[in-house]
Amino acid sequence: MESFFANLVTGFSIAATPMNLLYAFVGCLVGTLIGVLPGIGSVTTVALLIPITFGMSPTAGLILMAGVYYGAMYGGSTTSILANIPGESSAVVTTLDGHPMAKQGRAGAALATAAIGSFVAGTLSTVGLMLLAPPLAWVAISFGPAEYFSLMLLGLTAVSALGGRSLVKALVSMCLGLLLGTVGLDMGGFPRFNFGLVELYEGIDFIIPAIGLFALGEALDQAAVVRRTQLRHFDFKGRAWLTREEYRRSRGPWLRGSVLGFLVGILPGAGATIASFFSYALERRVSRHPEQFGKGAIEGVAGPEAANNASVGGAMVPLLTLGIPGSGTTAILLGAFMMFGLQPGPLLFQKNPDVIWALIASMYIGNAMLLVLNLPLIRVFVKLIDVRPALLVAAVLVLSTVGVYAANGRTFDLWLTLGFGVLGYLARRADFPAAPLILALVLERNMEDNFRRATTLSDGSLAIFLTRPISAAILALAVLSLFSPYIQAWLLTRRNARAGPVAPAGP
Amino acid sequence: MFWDRVAGLAVVALGVAYWRAASALPRPLLQQDVGPEVFPHLIAGALVGLGVLLAGGPLLRRAVRWPAARPRPSEAELGPPPDVAAIVLVFAGLVGYTLAYERLGFILASALFMAFEIVVLEVERARWLWAVPVVVLLPVLLYLLFDTLLGVSLPAGLLG
Incomplete structure (x- = not known):
């Protein structure tokens, strides 16, 4: 316990240096600014802003990226409430009551409850992360290659099962990511599948598919509709503030949303979207006025907004302790860690405790900064929603090239990104989710290393994954996660059969 | 289907x-099991x-x-049909942009690319003039931010 506080103090002493405070501030600010732009989700925001950290120390870079992640999550809620345009699936729920509130002239209250809820949730979930991560890392230190392989497989199957509409398509996307991950040198130092190209010798840099699939895919998607969409003008007058009554009604949802969001966030694949849907369903159930939901109930904004921010802290738990990201955004963060030469996992807590604790401390600081920043500046941010989409598409595309080109300084990567952009657009149209691909690509190297180490221990037999009890249990969970959409569908049809038609629950 | x-x-x-x-x-060469x-x-x-x-x-x-x-119906099925002409033009713009990236340099190529995309995608012609400051300033600012301030090198091209 003593070392725990000592660690936290060390963390704060690193995170609170003027430069690191500045990085946290810049991260939050830029994350919010880009997150507010309509149609740009947090994955794209994080991917677009990675090049800012290229020249930084790992600690500074990660502090900045964490700020961007938080800022983007929060910025998305502004667009959902005022413009009814959810930038990503986790912001969809916020539109249900947030936008009706805005239409009734209560936008200020909706924005305030989202901002304060995000602060409460961010802070509470950082406390959870701080308490849960060290013991989990301690347990995971005993894991061998078989356990790690199984864990990564679980991470991948869970994201595939929960992330898309079609399980088969999500798994195809995952396998494609694994396939792309095998391009380049293998653990024995042999080049594979590089078609003799020097540029592919070391594999495909994760930033290329991340920007291609998400940023370019989103931009092409917008380009496809921009000339046919009627634009509306948004205005926000007044200020973001809560009355005593609104505060009283928000308090419960914030706290429930924080706990729920944190717990759901820990589960691989679940993340922000499911957390926000669960929280909405929970608030409607416990409310004494469930009929107000969908018509501007403040609880319907407070709960889900708290939940989706709390899920960030939850998602950091498996990312930091096991090196398993549970979503597209955390997969990109994992890529950023690796870019800095850090391998998240139990060893990171032993080898680089300063980085981890500085990151945790910066999450407290970043959340407080966001609150201070957002309440007064909301009117400035709102102006961004009015940016013409044509200009937005052009600017996003230009910014995309910066990250890709700057990584290695060659146009080959731009061509590759263009290919991924087209793939990303087609995949979007055909309902193939992109998150499993990124996740698989980022994990492949590690997964295969562990696979080969484990099978070397067992003289080439695959049975080792089943004879080691922890590994077998994790694999069983992975199989179960694959069937979860079917179990969910089956439960729904049974419930429907009994209760007649109900609103579709969950994403 | x-x-x-x-x-x-x-x-x-x-x-x-x-x-x-x-x-x-x-x-x-070394015999491995896997x-x-x-x-x-x-x-x-x-x-x-x-x-x-x-x-x-x-x-x-x-x-x-x-x-x-x-x-569930997918978003693709619910939204308006895609504007194929716009996608093709945006894609062609990207190809041209990539070709010009190192030859013209980041600032010139980006400004030309943005101007092209805005002309293609902006329906209201009156808005074209409004975009001019952004088209000129954004590439310069990005170049200064990344190349000069953060030390992330971008091609200077003709302006170098």
């Missing part, structure tokens, strides 16, 4: 090609299986009366 079938067959073909490419990998081709073989096998499911899924499902998971 038709496109799912096409995609499924493409996935099967990819899986088969990948399997063969993995089998053709040179074996390391060589560089084993993991790719597993992925290839999964791809073939998934491709078959994707292409033949509806038929299989009817055969075993398995319920479809989460039948």
Whole structure:
């Protein structure tokens, strides 16, 4: 316990240096600014802003990226409430009551409850992360290659099962990511599948598919509709503030949303979207006025907004302790860690405790900064929603090239990104989710290393994954996660059969 | 459904090609139990299986009366039909941009590219003039921020 506080103090002493405070501030600010732009989700925001950290120390870079992640999550809620345009699936729920509130002239209250809820949730979930991560890392230190392989497989199957509409398509996307991950040198130092190209010798840099699939895919998607969409003008007058009554009604949802969001966030694949849907369903159930939901109930904004921010802290738990990201955004963060030469996992807590604790401390600081920043500046941010989409598409595309080109300084990567952009657009149209691909690509190297180490221990037999009890249990969970959409569908049809038609629950 | 079938067959073909490419990998001199081709073989096998499911899924499902998971209309089906001309033009712009990236340099290429995209995508001509300051300033600011301030090198091109 003593070392725990000592660690936290060390963390704060690193995170609170003027430069690191500045990085946290810049991260939050830029994350919010880009997150507010309509149609740009947090994955794209994080991917677009990675090049800012290229020249930084790992600690500074990660502090900045964490700020961007938080800022983007929060910025998305502004667009959902005022413009009814959810930038990503986790912001969809916020539109249900947030936008009706805005239409009734209560936008200020909706924005305030989202901002304060995000602060409460961010802070509470950082406390959870701080308490849960060290013991989990301690347990995971005993894991061998078989356990790690199984864990990564679980991470991948869970994201595939929960992330898309079609399980088969999500798994195809995952396998494609694994396939792309095998391009380049293998653990024995042999080049594979590089078609003799020097540029592919070391594999495909994760930033290329991340920007291609998400940023370019989103931009092409917008380009496809921009000339046919009627634009509306948004205005926000007044200020973001809560009355005593609104505060009283928000308090419960914030706290429930924080706990729920944190717990759901820990589960691989679940993340922000499911957390926000669960929280909405929970608030409607416990409310004494469930009929107000969908018509501007403040609880319907407070709960889900708290939940989706709390899920960030939850998602950091498996990312930091096991090196398993549970979503597209955390997969990109994992890529950023690796870019800095850090391998998240139990060893990171032993080898680089300063980085981890500085990151945790910066999450407290970043959340407080966001609150201070957002309440007064909301009117400035709102102006961004009015940016013409044509200009937005052009600017996003230009910014995309910066990250890709700057990584290695060659146009080959731009061509590759263009290919991924087209793939990303087609995949979007055909309902193939992109998150499993990124996740698989980022994990492949590690997964295969562990696979080969484990099978070397067992003289080439695959049975080792089943004879080691922890590994077998994790694999069983992975199989179960694959069937979860079917179990969910089956439960729904049974419930429907009994209760007649109900609103579709969950994403 | 038709496109799912096409995609499924493409996935099967990819899986088969990948399997063969993995089998053709040179074996390391040091004898290993698990060589560089084993993991790719597993992925290839999964791809073939998934491709078959994707292409033949509806038929299989009817055969075993398995319920479809989460039948929801996709956003693609709900939204307006895609503006193919816009996509083709944006894509052509990107190809031109990539060709010009190192030749003209980041600032010039980006400004030209943005101007092109805005002319293509902005319906209200009156807005073109409004975009001019952004088209000129954004590339310069990004260049100063990344290249000069953060030390992330971007091509200077003609202006270098």
